[in-house]
Amino acid sequence: MRTTIVIGAGLSGLMGALALAEAGLRPLVLAKGQGATHWTAGTVDIWGGDERSPREALQEIGALHPHHPYALIGAHAVEEAIVRFRALTEAARYPYVGGLDRNILLPTSAGALRPAALLPVTMAAGDVRLGGTMLIAGFRELRDFYPPFIAANLAAQGMAARGVYLTIPPAFRRREYNPVTFARLFDNPAFCSDIGRQLRAQRGDATRIGLPAVLGLRDPTGVVAHLQDESGAQIFEIPTLPPSVPGMRLFALFQNAIEQAGGRVQIGSEVICGDGRDRLLTTVWSEAAARRQEHRVERALLATGGVAGGGIRTDHMGMVRETALDLPVRAPANRAAWFAPRFLDPQGHAIYTAGVATDAHLRPIGTDGAVVYDNVTVAGALLAGTDTVRERSRSGVSLATGWAAGRILAEWMA
Incomplete structure (x- = not known):
């Protein structure tokens, strides 16, 4: 029985699963469907919200925005994730180029x-x-x-x-x-x-x-x-409109690397709830076409995406909830303030900052600042603290926090 569970198969979940698999923990990746790899361009945008280079932005974020996902893990962790990602794609004969020193301008x-x-x-x-x-x-x-x-x-x-x-x-x-x-x-x-x-x-x-x-x-x-x-x-x-062929290539090379390292990727299994005690998540249930399945948990990485990815849902009454484990969500309190008057407003839309707040070890915390589960880490667009759409940092945050969350979880009680 696999007791290391990754929930979500986007870039953050795949990076986290790779870190866990390479640590010998044989993770099981559970996902409702294909992640964002299949509908994005297949590039990694560390920072594109202004004229700063990604490296300059990382340095300033660390100093000025302590709750930003990049600040939580540190610039060194972002660089470590990039090194591992590039080595992975190089080994798969689909190498990625570029880095933190400047953005490359590409036609759409x-x-x-x-x-x-x-x-x-x-x-x-x-x-x-x-x-x-x-x-x-x-x-x-x-x-x-x-x-x-x-x-x-x-x-x-x-x-x-x-x-x-x-x-x-x-x-x-x-x-x-x-x-x-x-x-x-x-x-x-x-x-x-x-x-x-x-x-x-x-x-x-x-x-x-x-x-x-x-x-x-x-x-x-x-x-x-x-x-x-x-x-x-x-x-x-x-890049074309979805389905994204570069994204499909990326997903395939991740899946191959994870499975070669002892992990397993199971698409078509949506995690719908979890249960725990004494600050430990002990069980999650996934739902497929035929039946509901129970999974025992020793460690879990949650990477289901934010509002755009389905990891957070809202309703007409203004309720905001995390969909897999029902974790506390940090979101704008006033529903009327969720959206800016203009769709392409340079300040973005406040609802996209909604997410799960975490401590410095990417463990989910409640409104009182206490850790909810010691054996759960959160990664990717599900993290609170920023609007990755406005920053053009979504895939970069996913890449870096996915790797960091996997490494942290692998070392938990090692």
């Missing part, structure tokens, strides 16, 4: 610019600071990715760019297309070769070519290298 599928601290090497050539002419290429069959629109918006911001559509070879045509369909097509070398030849014919004076982030599931770096050889230009991926 709308032609806007988005900062990222860490990104897969398949996106690296998309850094707009590299200069030169860009060709944005896509397929009419892939909805919500419009190369001329992307290129026009980039050009309006002073970047040389133009957009073209490519043709799917007759042998590879399907009735229905989505990002995963295209990723599987790019796993075929013959399909890649045909697309590469089309890119060479279309590229003109472009030195870099941006394609939707669907360049294979099995070996995306190999697909990029193949297309670069065929086209004669640098290739980079631009």
Whole structure:
């Protein structure tokens, strides 16, 4: 029986499960469904809320905002998590580049610019600071990715760019297309070769070519290298709307690493409640399609996401609750103050600061400041203390606190 439980399969839960598995604790990851990996860009945003570098922001947060998740774990823990993450992706032949010293500016599928601290090497050539002419290429069959629109918006911001559509070879045509369909097509070398030849014919004076982030599931770096050889230009991926192929790659490499280290990932098992005594969580219950299942607990890591991830729910009466263990939630008291008047208000929306408050060891605390469970740690967007949407730090907080929470839990009563 597995008694080390991780609740949630987003980036924070996966990082925590990896730390626990590598400590020999054979964690069981329980999740209602796939985490945020499947609907985000696949990059890691440590800090993008202003012009400061991630490293500068971490230093100032530590001094000025003691309850921020980054401050709770310390800048050293953020760097440690990044080192482990990069080693993991390198070993899986899907390396991530970047770091804390500066953000890299990447084009989005709308032609806007988005900062990222860490990104897969398949996106690296998309850094707009590299200069030169860009060709944005896509397929009419892939909805919500419009190369001329992307290129026009980039050009309006002073970047040389133009957009073209490519043709799917007759042998590879399907009735229905989505990002995963295209990723599987790019796993075929013959399909890649045909697309590469089309890119060479279309590229003109472009030195870099941006394609939707669907360049294979099995070996995306190999697909990029193949297309670069065929086209004669640098290739980079631009994230699409969900489902996120880069996120699916990330989830797969995490799952493989966790299971190789003795853990297990169980999707389709939503944790609905827990029970404990003497400040120890002893049992959780998960609900699947067929039945409710009881799990004995010695250690648990809670990483179900915040308001956006379903880890916190609200109702029309203004009640705010944590959904898995019914932990106390710190949230704005006045429901009328949850939202700013404008959707894109630079100050953000107060409700996104709602979360579970913790001590310095990421253990949940109540309104009186007392620890609720000594054998539970909390990670990711479920943590109170900040609005990660406004800060553009959501994936960075998840990465760093997930790793820290797993390490803390692994050392508990070791």
